Amino acid sequence: MFRNLHSKIAALPMIATALFIFVGCSLWSVFYSFTSSRSLPVEKFVGFDQYIRLFKSSRWAISIENVAIYGVCSLVFSLSVGFLLAVFLDQKIRFENTFRTIFLYPFALSFIVTGLVWQWILNQNFGIQKVIQDLGFEGFELNILSNRDYAIYAIVVAGLWQGTGLVMALMLAGLRGIDEDIWKAARVDGIPAWRTYLFIVIPMMRPVFVTTLVLIAAGIVKVYDLVVALTGGGPGVSSEVPAKYVYDYMFGRGSLGQGLAASTVMLTTVLIILIPWGYMEFGERREKKKPASE
Amino acid sequence: MRVSSRITAIAGAISMSLVGLAQATDLEVTHWWTSGGEAAAVKQFADAFNKGGDNWIDGAIAGSGGVARPVIISRILGGEPMGATQLNHGRQAEELVEAGLMLDLTELADKEGWRDFVRPSKLLDSCTVDGKIYCAPVNIHSWQWMWTSLDAFKKAGVDAPKDWYEFVKAAPKLREAGIIPLAIGGQAWQSGGMFGVMTVGIGGADLWKAVNVEKNMDVVRGPEFAKVWQAFSEARDLADPNNSIQNWNDATNQVITAKAGAQIMGDWAQGEFSVAGQTAGVEYDCLPGLGIAPVLDTAGDAFYFPKNDDPDVTAAQLRMASMMLSKEVQVAFNLKKGSLPVRADVDITAANGCMKKGLEILKNADNILPSGDQTFNSDTIGQLEDLSTEFWSDKSITPEEAQSRYAEIIESAQ
Structure with missing residues (x-):
């Protein structure tokens, strides 16, 4: 408790801010999601009305479905593609710096710029479709943006294009952190490279994967x-x-109660996923430590 | 309350910080008039205001009212008010007025006699809360217009339609000629507004009132309203299935360049035709009430003046309000905007054919509808827009299903 007292005091303002902003504002949001607040918050309670309305709304149902599609796709693809790119770059290739820069560059762009760039790329009158048609494939059609079934995948593609570079950089750092001796040992034992990656390197890179996962997950929700x-x-x-x-x-429709109900559902969903995971992650470690201290 | 204003302050701060209110005569004016015709109209206001010795700082916010309104409202709520701001009158600003955030213009209005010359008088009524006037109406806009490209119909070899039904009949010919029959932008308010127009045009003014004003559930679920949904479903088949256009003025441009046959859009579209140098009756034509029911609503834009501690700013705000309603400025502004002046006592011989048609219709008070903004709050309007745009893009939703969902939204409207 009194060890490192100075650093604990120094951390107090940050802790207070975090408590006030995150916990305080979250509680405030949950509180007002049970009211009929419109543009301004009022304490007129309506029970679960806002939630009932929320779950009857087809737009909300579509939103949930879309974030699930976006989430699964960006998790699977940015992790696997990011890891593969990192592995390729790790083969001591020439111009590694150049490739790394190229892959990481999209991450320097904001989502707004990314979105606009892809809007032009996928535009049917100017983008890929036009280019391929001009090459002579007149029948070629790429109508992702104007097709209601595929529009969400356009967002997935743009998101991957933007975010995979960062995953690659993190993975690459993880790969470089693996001791050279492990590779030597694996080679002596005659284990093929792909098995070494799959069964030795990846388990050793667990912390990197956890960090990446948290970053990607936060990106999905927001x-x-x-x-x-x-x-x-x-x-x-x-x-x-x-x-x-x-x-x-x-903001747009002056229906604070409804917006807060939706954000509360988002928060709850995140907590439902996060709490068991945190429990597993940190609970496990404590158990492991015990026998060591005995 | 304090926490809430702090949160909205953060949102407001993102938009932009207020520049130079230190000088008494600088007023920042926020609005969402950014298309060619609109910008030309705003310039009339700015020039007139600057001539009076003040300084108009233009705070245009691109991306239509849906984008601009939250920015404007959160700035006012967050304690960073601009000098003046455009809003559609009606219920959008109701809560801001009730919270005491808007400047009371009653004194000025009484002195200049706004009550005597603003017409129709309900424009001023929607600015009035508890007997006090909080906004300056600047124009009359109505949604109920269909704009047709005469060139497009000539190219397709059919007579230009005189009403919606003729248009539907001519549509296959347009398609054959490679012309999109109906142009529309992808933003939700456009299909929402268009549905309102079709309710008036196909169903008639009485049906529209029963649905939107009286909220008569028997009518909303009834067969007459079902016809409107049927027509709306025909309309969605006339649009370009690969539509990549978002903005209304880009859709208008398709009509101007004869790439599309028609667009259902409010009379602000007229500003685009005149910027393109086209004349009503020559290159394009206008059909009020879809050519079926000559009925117009009288929505419009109004300027609100958020309360300010600085008495110099308040004085400048009142000067601006007075300028906006003055005779010369009303004429100059509205000719560019394609809208009608709010004063009955101004000379509009310079008005073009479509504006004159509109004025003729408005002479008869029976032809005037209240606008949607005045009957629903933005929450309900938003839900109706969601429904219409979902219906528009998803052809698996049947008109019957959409009608019953429409009824549910109206039932729960506050």
């Missing part, structure tokens, strides 16, 4: 600007996401 820039939620409401629902209702 995806908003990319959608606004790329599709505006369209065609129709087919590429809406929860964060946009929250923003539209809180």
Whole structure:
């Protein structure tokens, strides 16, 4: 308790801010999600009305479905593609720096810019479709953005393009952190490279994977600007996401209660995933430590 | 309350910080008039205001009202008010007025006699809360117009339609000629507004009132309203299935360049035709109420003046309000904007054919509808827009299903 007292005191303001901003504001949001607040918060309680309305809304259902598609795709692809790119770069290739820069560059762009770039790339009159048609394939059609079933995948592609570079950089750092002796030992034992990666290196890179996972997951929950820039939620409401629902209702439509109800559902979902995971992650470690101290 | 204003302050701060209110005569004016015709109209205001010795700082926010309104409202709530701001009158600003954030213009209005010359008088009524006037209406806009490209119909070899039904009949010919029959942008408010127009045009003004004003559930679920949904479903088949256009003025441009046959859009579209140098009746034509029911609503834009501690700013705000309603500025502004002046006592011989048609219709008070902004709050309007845009893009939703969902939204409207 009194060890490192100075550093603990120094951390107090940050702890207080975190408590006030994160916990305080979250509680505030949950509180007002049970009211009929419109543009301004009022303490007129309506029970679960806002939630009932939320779950009856087809736009919300579509939003949830979309964030699930976006989430699964970006988790699977950015992890696997990012890791593969890192492995390729780790083969002591020439111009590694150049490739690393190229792959990491999209990450320097904001989601708004990314969205606009892809909007032009996928535009049917100017983008890929036009280029390929001009090459002589007249029948070629690429109507992802105007097709309500595929619009969300346009967002996935743009998100991957933007985010995979960072995953690659993190993985590469992880790979470089693996002791050279392990590779030597594996080679002596005659284990093929792919098995070494799969069964030795990846388990050793667990902390890197956890960090990456947290970063990607946070990006999934808050995806908003990319959608606004790329599709505006369209065609129709087919590429809406929860964060946009929250923003539209809180600010655009003057329905604070409804927006807060949606954000509370988002928070709850995240907690449902996060708590068991945190429990596993940190509970496990404590148990492991015990026998060592005895 | 304090926490809430702090949160909105953060949101407001993102938008932009207020520059130079130190000088008494600088007023920042936020609005979402950014298309060619609109910008030309705003310039009339700015020039007139600057001539009076003040300084108009333009705070245009691109991306239509849906984008601009949250920015504007969160700035006012967050304690960073601009000098003046555009909003559609009606219920959008209701809560801001009730919270005491807007400047009371009653004194000025009484002195200049706004009540005597603003017409229709309900424009001023929607600015009035508890007997006090909080906004300056600057124009009359109505949604109920269909714009047709005469060149497009000539190219397709059919007569230009005189009403919606003729248009539907001519549509296959347009398609054959490689012309998109109906142009529309992807933003939700456009299909939402268009549905409102079709309710008036196909169903008639009485049906529209029963649905939107009286909220008569028998009518909302009834067969007459079902016809409107049927027509709306026909309309969605006339649009470009690969539509990549978002903005309304880009869709208008398709009509101007005869790439599309028609667009259902409010009379602000007229500003685009005149910027393109086209004349009503020659290159394009206008059909009020889809050519079926000559009925117009009288929505419009109004300027609100957020309260300010600085008495110099308040004085400049009142000067601006007075300028906006003055005779010369009303004429100059509205000719560029394609809208109608709010004063009955101004000379509009310079108005073009479509504006004159509109004025003729408005002479008869029976032809005037209240606008959607005045009957629903933005929450309900937003839900109706979501429904119409979802219906528009998802052809698996049947008109019947959409109608019953529409009814549910109206039932729960506050």
